[in-house]
Amino acid sequence: MSLLTLRGLSVRHGDRVAVHPTDLEIGPGELVGLVGPNGAGKSSLMRGALGLARAGGESSLAALPAPARARAAAWLPQAREIAWAVTVETLVGLGRHPLRAPGAPLSGADRSAIAGAMARMDIAGFADRPATELSGGEQARVLIARALAQQAPLTLADEPAAGLDPAHQLACMGAFADLAAEGRAAVVSLHDLGLAARFCTRLVMMAGGRVVADGAPDAVLTADRLREVYGIETFLTRADGALVVQPMTLSRP
Amino acid sequence: MTRPLPYPWLLAALGVLVAALFCVSLLVGPAGLGFFDSLAALLAGRGEAETLVMREIRAPRAVLGLMIGATLGLSGAALQGYLRNPLAEPGLLGVTGAASLGAVAAIYSGLSLIFPLALPLMALGGAGLASMLLIGLAGARGGALTLILAGVALSALCGALTALALNLSPNPFAATEIMFWMMGSLSDRSWTHVGLAAPFMLAGWAALGFAGRGLDALTLGEDAAASLGVRLDRLRLAVVLGAAASVGAATAVAGGIGFVGLVAPHLLRRAVGARPARLLPAAALGGAALLLAADIAVRLIAPERDLKLGVLTALVGAPFFLRLVLSTRRRLA
Amino acid sequence: MNLPSGMRRAAAMTLAGAAALAGAALAVPATDPAPGAPASAPAPRGENEAPRRVVSLNLCTDQLAMLLAAPGQLLSVSSMASDPHVSAMRDRAGAFAVNHGRAEEIFLMRPDLVLAGTYTARETVSMLRRLGFRVETFAPEADFDAIRANIRRMGALLGREAQAEAMAAEMDARLEAARPAPDAPRPLAALLEAASWSSGAGTLAHEIVTAAGLRNLGAELGITGMARLPLERLVMGAPDLLIAARPYTPPSLSEQGMRHPALDPLQARAGRVALSDARWVCGAPFTAEAVADLSAARRALTGEGRSAALVPAAPAANAVAR
Numbered sequence: 001m002s003l004l005t006l007r008g009l010s011v012r013h014g015d016r017v018a019v020h021p022t023d024l025e026i027g028p029g030e031l032v033g034l035v036g037p038n039g040a041g042k043s044s045l046m047r048g049a050l051g052l053a054r055a056g057g058e059s060s061l062a063a064l065p066a067p068a069r070a071r072a073a074a075w076l077p078q079a080r081e082i083a084w085a086v087t088v089e090t091l092v093g094l095g096r097h098p099l100r101a102p103g104a105p106l107s108g109a110d111r112s113a114i115a116g117a118m119a120r121m122d123i124a125g126f127a128d129r130p131a132t133e134l135s136g137g138e139q140a141r142v143l144i145a146r147a148l149a150q151q152a153p154l155t156l157a158d159e160p161a162a163g164l165d166p167a168h169q170l171a172c173m174g175a176f177a178d179l180a181a182e183g184r185a186a187v188v189s190l191h192d193l194g195l196a197a198r199f200c201t202r203l204v205m206m207a208g209g210r211v212v213a214d215g216a217p218d219a220v221l222t223a224d225r226l227r228e229v230y231g232i233e234t235f236l237t238r239a240d241g242a243l244v245v246q247p248m249t250l251s252r253p
Numbered sequence: 254m255t256r257p258l259p260y261p262w263l264l265a266a267l268g269v270l271v272a273a274l275f276c277v278s279l280l281v282g283p284a285g286l287g288f289f290d291s292l293a294a295l296l297a298g299r300g301e302a303e304t305l306v307m308r309e310i311r312a313p314r315a316v317l318g319l320m321i322g323a324t325l326g327l328s329g330a331a332l333q334g335y336l337r338n339p340l341a342e343p344g345l346l347g348v349t350g351a352a353s354l355g356a357v358a359a360i361y362s363g364l365s366l367i368f369p370l371a372l373p374l375m376a377l378g379g380a381g382l383a384s385m386l387l388i389g390l391a392g393a394r395g396g397a398l399t400l401i402l403a404g405v406a407l408s409a410l411c412g413a414l415t416a417l418a419l420n421l422s423p424n425p426f427a428a429t430e431i432m433f434w435m436m437g438s439l440s441d442r443s444w445t446h447v448g449l450a451a452p453f454m455l456a457g458w459a460a461l462g463f464a465g466r467g468l469d470a471l472t473l474g475e476d477a478a479a480s481l482g483v484r485l486d487r488l489r490l491a492v493v494l495g496a497a498a499s500v501g502a503a504t505a506v507a508g509g510i511g512f513v514g515l516v517a518p519h520l521l522r523r524a525v526g527a528r529p530a531r532l533l534p535a536a537a538l539g540g541a542a543l544l545l546a547a548d549i550a551v552r553l554i555a556p557e558r559d560l561k562l563g564v565l566t567a568l569v570g571a572p573f574f575l576r577l578v579l580s581t582r583r584r585l586a
Numbered sequence: 587m588n589l590p591s592g593m594r595r596a597a598a599m600t601l602a603g604a605a606a607l608a609g610a611a612l613a614v615p616a617t618d619p620a621p622g623a624p625a626s627a628p629a630p631r632g633e634n635e636a637p638r639r640v641v642s643l644n645l646c647t648d649q650l651a652m653l654l655a656a657p658g659q660l661l662s663v664s665s666m667a668s669d670p671h672v673s674a675m676r677d678r679a680g681a682f683a684v685n686h687g688r689a690e691e692i693f694l695m696r697p698d699l700v701l702a703g704t705y706t707a708r709e710t711v712s713m714l715r716r717l718g719f720r721v722e723t724f725a726p727e728a729d730f731d732a733i734r735a736n737i738r739r740m741g742a743l744l745g746r747e748a749q750a751e752a753m754a755a756e757m758d759a760r761l762e763a764a765r766p767a768p769d770a771p772r773p774l775a776a777l778l779e780a781a782s783w784s785s786g787a788g789t790l791a792h793e794i795v796t797a798a799g800l801r802n803l804g805a806e807l808g809i810t811g812m813a814r815l816p817l818e819r820l821v822m823g824a825p826d827l828l829i830a831a832r833p834y835t836p837p838s839l840s841e842q843g844m845r846h847p848a849l850d851p852l853q854a855r856a857g858r859v860a861l862s863d864a865r866w867v868c869g870a871p872f873t874a875e876a877v878a879d880l881s882a883a884r885r886a887l888t889g890e891g892r893s894a895a896l897v898p899a900a901p902a903a904n905a906v907a908r
Contacts, residue, residue, distance in 0.1 A: 074480065
C-alpha cells in the first residue's frame with residue numbers, strides 16, 4: 001500500500017522550473033529524508049505533492065478533496081507562523097481540525113492525541129502559555145507537536161529540525177522515527193546530513209529540481225556524490241551501526 | 254496570569270451588557286419621557302405621541318445601533334483574523350469609505366427613490382470592491398505596512414470622490430451631508446432603514462460565522478491552514494462577501510462609523526484566548542455594546558446638536574490605534 | 587453657496603461659520619457710502635435724480651427692485667433671481683442681464699446704483715465702494731414692519747415712492763383679509779425644514795405662521811431664530827398642521843427626515859401644506875400671499891367659514907407686481 005505516489009510531478013515558479021517531472025512512491029514504515037542543496041526543489045516537491053503549489057503530473061494526495069487530504073497527510077511548513085497569542089495547547093489542538101466536525105467539542109481521542117504530541121515534543125510544561133511568548137526553538141517544537149497531533153498516515157515536514165538544540169533535534173527525529181515504526185510514514189527535508197543518515201530509513205537526494213539519488217543512507221551518502229552535489233569534502237564513518245557524516249571542507253573547483 | 258472568564262460566561266456577560274445598553278438607548282432622548290411612561294408607550298401603546306416616539310423613533314434607532322455595532326465588531330474581527338493583522342478595521346482599510354461612496358451614488362442620483370434596494374446593493378458593491386482590492390494589494394501575505402498604506406490610499410480616494418459627488422449635486426443640502434458619510438449617525442433612522450439593511454447584515458453575519466473555523470486554522474499561516482483542509486478561496490470569499498454585505502448595509506443607513514471594528518476585537522482578544530473563531534461572537538457583542546454606548550453618549554452630551562457617532566468612536570478608537578501601532582512597530586519597520 | 591429660504595440661509599451661515607460672523611463684525615457700516623470715495627465714480631448726479639442704471643446683487647433686492655423699478659431702470663439681477671426654488675419672480679428675471687455678484691462684471695456694467703444684502707457678497711460690496719460706486723444694502727426682513735420699511739426705502743432709492751406706498755397698502759390689505767377672527771381657534775403648526783431645523787420667534791417664517799392665525803410649535807418650544815427641533819419633540823408637540831419645505835430633486839438625506847414614518851399618523855390627521863420656498867425666502871409683497879394660502883389651510887382645518895380648499899403653493903408671479 002502506498003501513502004504517496006507521484007507520477008511525473010513537476011512544479012514551476014513562473015518561468016523557472018523548480019521540479020522536473022519526478023516519480024516517487026512512499027510506503028508505510030518509511031522515514032524518508034529529503035536532502036539536497038538550497039534551491040534543489042525539496043520544498044517545491046513537497047508542496048506540489050500536497051497540492052499547495054500548482055503542479056503538473058499526478059500526485060495521489062493532491063488528487064484528494066481538501067478534507068480527505070487533511071486526514072491523509074499532515075504538513076509542517078518551513079515558515080514558523082503563529083499569528084495570535086493562543087495557548088500552546090490550543091495551537092497543538094489545531095492539528096485535530098480535520099478530524100472534528102464543525103463546532104464539535106474535543107473528544108477523548110482528540111485530548112489524548114494532543115497530550116501525547118505535547119509530551120513527545122517536551123512542551124507539556126507550558127501548555128497554558130501563549131505560544132507567541134516562547135523562544136524560536138520552543139515554537140518550532142510546538143508546531144511539530146501540532147503536526148504530530150494530526151495523527152495522519154503520512155507527515156511531510158520542511159526542515160523541522162532547523163534551529164533546535166541537539167537534544168531537541170534528536171527528540172524531533174526520534175518522533176518521526178516512531179511514526180515510521182508505528183506503520184505510518186514521514187517525509188522530512190533536512191540540511192543536517194548527520195541526522196539524515198542516523199534516523200532516515202531512506203534518503204532522496206535532489207539537485208537542480210531532479211532526484212539524483214534514492215535509496216538507503218549508505219548508498220546515497222557517498223563521498224563522491226556529496227562532492228558532486230554539494231561541492232564539499234566529507235568525513236564518513238560508522239558508529240553504533242549507522243553512518244556518521246561530517247562535512248569538512250569545500251571541494252576545490 | 255489571572256485565569257480568564259470561561260468562554261460561555263464571557264458571552265453571557267457581554268449579552269447582558271448589550272441588553273442593558275439597548276434598554277438605556279430606548280430611554281434616552283430629547284422628548285424627556287419618564288421611565289414608566291416609556292415602557293407603557295412601548296409595550297402597551299399608551300399615549301399616541303409617546304407611542305410614536307418609542308416605537309417609530311427610538312426602537313428602530315436602538316435596533317440599528319445594536320445591529321450596526323455587531324456588524325462592525327464582527328467584520329473587524331474577521332478581517333483581522335483573515336489578514337492576521339490586529340490593525341485591520343473596515344474603517345481604516347477604506348471598506349467603509351467605499352461603502353459610503355456607493356451609498357452616496359445611490360441616494361444623490363435619485364436611484365434609491367426609484368429602486369430602494371439600490372442603496373444597500375451599491376454600498377455592498379463599493380465595500381466588496383474595496384475589500385477585494387485590499388486583499389489583492391496587501392494580500393494575506395502582505396505586511397502591516399502595505400495593508401495600512403493601501404487602506405489610507407483607498408480611504409482618501411473614496412473620501413474625495415464622496416465629497417466630489419456631494420459638491421456636484423444640484424441639491425444645496427447635499428454638500429452639508431459630507432459629515433454624515435464621514436462620521437455616521439443614527440439620528441432619526443426609521444424601520445424603513447432597518448428593513449433595508451437588516452437582511453444584508455444578517456447574510457453577512459452568516460458568511461462571517463462560516464469563516465470562523467478557517468480563521469482558527471489560519472493562525473498557522475496559509476500553507477498549514479490549507480493542509481488542514483481549509484479551502485482558502487472559499488474562506489476569502491466568505492470574509493470579503495460577509496464584510497462587504499454587512500458593512501455595506503450598515504454604512505448605507507448610518508454613514509461611516511470608524512474604529513468600532515478595531516476596538517471591540519482588541520478589547521476582547523485576550524479574554525477569548527486570542528482564538529479567532531471565538532473572537533467573532535465576542536467582538537460582535539462588544540461592538541454592539543460600544544456603538545450603543547456611543548449613541549447614548551451623543552444624545553446625552555449634545556441632545557440638540559446631532560453630534561456624529563464617528564466623532565465619539567474616533568475619540569475612543571484613535572488612541573487605541575496608536576497603541577497598537579506602537580506595539581506592532583517592529584513589524585511595521 | 588446657493589442656499590435659499592430661512593433654513594437655507596441658516597445652514598449657509600452655519601457652514602460659513604466663524605468666517606461669516608467675523609466678517610459681520612468687521613463689516614463696513616451698511617448704509618452709508620464709504621467716505622472719501624475716489625473720483626473714479628460715474629458722473630455725479632443730484633441726490634434727487636432717480637438712478638438709471640441699477641444693478642442688484644441679492645435675491646431679495648432683486649425681487650423688490652423688479653417689483654418697483656420703472657421700465658428700463660433696472661439693468662441686472664443676480665443669478666438666483668431665476669432659480670425656481672428660491673425666486674418667486676423667476677418668470678420676470680429673464681428680462682434682465684444676469685450677474686454673479688463679481689466686482690469685475692458689476693464694474694463693466696457702469697451702474698449708478700448697486701443694491702445688495704447686508705450679508706451677501708461682502709468683498710464685492712466693499713470693493714465696489716472703494717471704486718466709488720454707490721452701494722445700498724438691505725437687511726433681511728424678519729417681520730412685516732421690516733418688509734414695509736424695505737419697500738418704502740426701495741421706492742425712495744428708485745424714485746418710485748408712490749408705487750411703493752401703493753404696494754405696501756396692498757400687502758396690508760391682503761394681511762388684513764388673512765387675519766383670523768378674534769375668537770377663532772388657533773391651531774398649532776410645525777415648520778418642518780431640512781435636517782430637523784425649525785424656525786422660532788424672530789424669523790420671517792414665524793411671522794407668516796402667526797399672521798395666518800396659527801401658533802408656531804418651534805416658538806412655543808422656546809426656539810428663537812433657527813434651531814434644530816428633534817423629531818421626538820416635534821412628535822410630542824402633536825401639531826395640528828405640518829408645514830414642510832418643498833424638497834429638491836435630486837434628493838438629499840436632510841430632506842428625507844421630513845418623510846420619517848413617525849410623521850405619518852400626524853399627516854394623516856393634519857394634512858400637510860407644501861411650503862413654497864420661493865415666497866418664504868424673502869420678505870416682499872408676495873409674502874402676504876403665503877400668509878393668505880396658509881390662512882386658507884387653517885380655515886380648512888378648523889372648519890371656519892366655507893371649506894376652503896388647500897391652495898397648492900404655486901408661487902406664480904404675484905398679483906402685487908403689476
